[in-house]
Amino acid sequence: MVVTKPLSTKLPTPLVRRMFQHGDVPFKIIIVLATLFTLALVVGVGVMLWLFTSVTRMDLGFSFVTSKTWNPTGSQFGALPFVVGTLITSILALIISVPLGVGIAIFLAELCPARLRAPLGVMVELLAAVPSVVFGLWGIFVFVPTVVKPLGNFLKNAFGTSGDVIDLPLFHGPFYGFSYLAAGAILAVMVLPTIAAISRDVLLAVPGSQREGAFGIGCTRWEAIWQVVLPYGLSGILGAVILGLGRALGETMAVTMVIGNVAQLSGSLLSPGYTMASVIANEWGESSTPAYASALLEIGLLLFIMSVLLNLLARLLVWSVQRRNPQQHA
Amino acid sequence: MPIASSSARVAISLHGVTIVQQGKGVLPDMNTSPLARENAQSHAPATAGEAAAAVMPKMQTESLSIYYGNFRAVADVTLPVRDRKITAIIGPSGCGKSTLIRSLNRMNDLIAGAHAGGKVMLDGEDIYASGIDVVDIRRRVGMVFQRPNPFPKSIYDNVAFGVRLYGRIPKAELDDIVETSLRRSALWDEVKDKLKQSAMALSGGQQQRLCIARAIAVEPEVILMDEPCSALDPVATLKIEELMQELKQDYAIVIVTHNMQQAARVSDTTAMMMMRADRAGEMIEFDETQIIFTKPRDKRTEDYVSGRFG
Numbered sequence: 001m002v003v004t005k006p007l008s009t010k011l012p013t014p015l016v017r018r019m020f021q022h023g024d025v026p027f028k029i030i031i032v033l034a035t036l037f038t039l040a041l042v043v044g045v046g047v048m049l050w051l052f053t054s055v056t057r058m059d060l061g062f063s064f065v066t067s068k069t070w071n072p073t074g075s076q077f078g079a080l081p082f083v084v085g086t087l088i089t090s091i092l093a094l095i096i097s098v099p100l101g102v103g104i105a106i107f108l109a110e111l112c113p114a115r116l117r118a119p120l121g122v123m124v125e126l127l128a129a130v131p132s133v134v135f136g137l138w139g140i141f142v143f144v145p146t147v148v149k150p151l152g153n154f155l156k157n158a159f160g161t162s163g164d165v166i167d168l169p170l171f172h173g174p175f176y177g178f179s180y181l182a183a184g185a186i187l188a189v190m191v192l193p194t195i196a197a198i199s200r201d202v203l204l205a206v207p208g209s210q211r212e213g214a215f216g217i218g219c220t221r222w223e224a225i226w227q228v229v230l231p232y233g234l235s236g237i238l239g240a241v242i243l244g245l246g247r248a249l250g251e252t253m254a255v256t257m258v259i260g261n262v263a264q265l266s267g268s269l270l271s272p273g274y275t276m277a278s279v280i281a282n283e284w285g286e287s288s289t290p291a292y293a294s295a296l297l298e299i300g301l302l303l304f305i306m307s308v309l310l311n312l313l314a315r316l317l318v319w320s321v322q323r324r325n326p327q328q329h330a
Numbered sequence: 331m332p333i334a335s336s337s338a339r340v341a342i343s344l345h346g347v348t349i350v351q352q353g354k355g356v357l358p359d360m361n362t363s364p365l366a367r368e369n370a371q372s373h374a375p376a377t378a379g380e381a382a383a384a385v386m387p388k389m390q391t392e393s394l395s396i397y398y399g400n401f402r403a404v405a406d407v408t409l410p411v412r413d414r415k416i417t418a419i420i421g422p423s424g425c426g427k428s429t430l431i432r433s434l435n436r437m438n439d440l441i442a443g444a445h446a447g448g449k450v451m452l453d454g455e456d457i458y459a460s461g462i463d464v465v466d467i468r469r470r471v472g473m474v475f476q477r478p479n480p481f482p483k484s485i486y487d488n489v490a491f492g493v494r495l496y497g498r499i500p501k502a503e504l505d506d507i508v509e510t511s512l513r514r515s516a517l518w519d520e521v522k523d524k525l526k527q528s529a530m531a532l533s534g535g536q537q538q539r540l541c542i543a544r545a546i547a548v549e550p551e552v553i554l555m556d557e558p559c560s561a562l563d564p565v566a567t568l569k570i571e572e573l574m575q576e577l578k579q580d581y582a583i584v585i586v587t588h589n590m591q592q593a594a595r596v597s598d599t600t601a602m603m604m605m606r607a608d609r610a611g612e613m614i615e616f617d618e619t620q621i622i623f624t625k626p627r628d629k630r631t632e633d634y635v636s637g638r639f640g
Contacts, residue, residue, distance in 0.1 A: 114442060209479035213541070215440060217492040217548060218469030227491075228481055 049301040055294035064298060070263035072283070077295040079302060081265045085180065085273040086303070089255060090248040092184025092269065093191050098241055100188070101195030102230075105237075108196075109203035110225055121200065128193035136257030139186045144258055148182045152270050155181075160270075175270040178260035183275070186254050191244040198243060202236030203229060235321040242314035249307055252277040276303045386454065388413035388582040389434060389471075389552055394448035395610075396429050396438060403429045405610035406448070409601050411552065416574060416583045418593035418619065421603030422634065426611020427586045430603070431554050434584060435471035436464050452552070472550035476557045478537035480529035480544070485512075485521050488529045488540055492548035507547055515543035516573050535566025539573065546577070553577065555585040559592065571596050590635055594623045602631045 013022075020026055056064055056077060067078025108121055152175045159168040206229050214224035230237070252275075260272020261282060276299050287293040387410035396404040404426040411417045411434075419427045429438065436457060438444040449456045457467050469492070480488050489508045493499060499507075508525070512518040517539040521532070529540055538558060545553060555574075559567040574583060574596050587593050593600055600622040602615040615628045626632045 207479070209475060209477055210481065211440070212437065212473075212475055213479040213481065213544075216435070216437060216468060216473035216475070217544060218465050218495060220465050223495055227495075232482055 046301075046304060049297060049304060053294050053298040053301055055291050056298050057294075059291070064295070065302065068265045070279075072286075072289075072292050072295070075289075075291060077291070079276070079295075079299050081263045082274050082276040082279050082299055083302060083306075084265060085183075085259070085275040086249060086277070086306070088180050088269070088273070089183040089187055089259065089275055090245060092180065093187035093248045094241065094245060096185065096188035097192045097195055097244060101192050101240070101244070102199050102237060104192075104196040105199030105203055106225055106230075108200045110221075110229065121197070124193050124196050124200075126193075127189075128197070132190070132251060132253040133257075135186060135190055136254035139182065139254060139258040143186060143189070144177045144182050148179075148185055148258075149175075149177050151185075152177070152179065152181050156270060169267050170269055172268045173266070173271050176260075176272070178258055178272050179270050180259065180266075180273045181269045183255045183259035183273070184269070186258055187248045187251055190251060190254060191248050194247060195240045195244045198240035199233070199237045202233040202240065205236070206232045235318045238314065238318050238321060242311065242318070245310060245314070246307060249303070249310070250277055252281050256281055276300075276306075385412070387411055388453065389584075390451045391430075391434070392449040392451060394430075394433065394446065394450060396426070396433050396444065396446050398441065399443040402608070402610040404433070405606065405612045407601075407603075407611075407613045409613060409616060410599075411582050411584055412599065413582045414578055414580070415598040416578050416585060416596055418597035418600045419584065419586045419603060420588075420590060420593050420600060420634070421611070422605070423588075424609075424611075425603040425605045427603055428556055429611065431556050431584055431586045432473075434552070434554055435468045435473055437468070437473065439464060469548050470550055471552045471554060472545035472548065473554045473556070474538070474541050474545055474558045477561045478534055478541050480532070480537050480540050482528065482530055484526050485529050485532070485540060486525040489543050489547050492544060496548075511543040511547040512540075514546055514576070515539045516569065516576070517543055533566070535562050535569060538562060538566070538570060542570075542573065542577075546581075550581065552582045552584065555583065557586050557588060560588065567592070590623075590637075594619060594635075602626070602628070602634065604630055604634075 017023075060067070060077060064077060064079055065083065066080060067076070068080040069076045069078045070081060104124060108117055108124070112120060155171045156175050158165045159171040161167065161172050210228050210232055211224055214228040219228065255275055256278040259275060259278060261274050261278060262272040263274045263279065264271070266273060280296050280299055280303075283292075284296060287296055389411035391407050391409045394404065394407045394409075395402055407430060409417070409419075409430070419431060421427055432438045433446055434450060438446070446458050448458075450458055452467070452471065456462075457471075481491060483491070486508055489511050490504055493504060493507055509518060509522075512521060517536060520536060521527075521540075529537065532540060538561075542553075542558075559570050562570065571592065574585070577583060578598075585593075585597065597619045600617065600619040601613050602622060603611050604614045606612050615622065615626055615631045617626070622631060623635050626635065
């Protein structure tokens, strides 16, 4: 018969250590607290915004969102131009940056020679490290005059009022450079590294066996990328686009510097506009009356709700894609 | 003897001895075990001597060497792959088996720095010659990999995938191709009611048969199998092996395997590979499977197949 001694007689454990299960209990407490703190922050911001905006919410109700006149001195507060401005610039930014960013990701992950991959990748990521105000300055002095202006003039001539090609209201009206188009374009540049870098990581994580399967059946490189690698990474790429959208919605400084800051509602990309973040940053110092302050805070509340809703929507999209194409392997 | 089958018989008269060879697809009336049948087949060419040698192999590597950069991974392999036969490649780890089989449809091209010396003939045409359409080669020489790698699409879409690369096909025709391919890969009865479900939900063995269905849907001429059963349990392995016997009625099959019993069970001819002192893999012996496993010429082959090393 074998006599086994309990381990504890050889290695006596201190009482305190045993009480806390060798540190597992304190560790768990710290982790749970950190999680709750994050949650509390989000809820707290929402509640704070809700409470501090009671003046305009009571007075204006839903018309705050639907009214298009923003005249603080006349106590007219309509947030529609800002909501529309934020949506237009963000969507424009995605329209430009998603194809570019995914294209960069495809190049870096699939086509680029291995020894160029790291340096090029670092350069793309560096783009994300440029401070927003620097992008704004660069936009004012370089990007808008050399890229946006010629592009806008071309669009105006081709598609504007009695344009050469076709008349699109999207490109009507006078064009001076600072516009939705300029803001959307600069946002695209700022969002680009996020989308490109994350999409690249997603594509690099697609198992090599998937590519082998595609090539082994007679796919060209194009077909393998387009029909196997990209669909496999679709949910991850959507995630990258969501992160980009999040940045575009909230971006303040660079947009404020190139959008023109005119609180008007316009269907033309060439006219100047305003975004929610820009108006808060610009006018906070002038908010002399409680109603004015409340109106700006309510714009903040709207932006907050919009971001949360868009994130939820996007998460649903990712989830439904993953559900359709589960990727676990046997 | 039933009259119906006599037309499928080929009588060869050599050295005054008449050998009656069984035609393909009329085996049922032959009252022998699968092993005896295999023996009969593998002995026939040996007896027929030059008559068999005159048959051009479906594929043939000629002094083939594969390099990764400066490193020579496979050296001077001359391996014939006969049509409607199973060719096994065996040998210890690192001897270049996978490199060799992956050179047969130029999958090695995808590895940066990999290049080939020598020739790989497919129906008398060198697939490494300039001006060869690599994509078409990979369609003609299909491949099944070590781990099942279905695409995260439905079962139907997996099988139809390769066919759709060649343009739009009427739905009814595509349905036909999918069904035929799944039947030939012995998967149809298990999946016919759930063709729209994700292929990822299938078991490992089913996934591997699905990959075989996906490969044969584009009507290849040769099927390469790189350790197709190494990730599967014995039951699933048996199914794949039975399937291979079915498939060899129509295709030339090359299989790399670590499992010598598997090579002995399924293959008609076997190539034995070893790593040389300079770490390049070479083929040390090639013969009928039965000879490799019973009276090999090379001492190293004998040691390997009898389990003394490797």
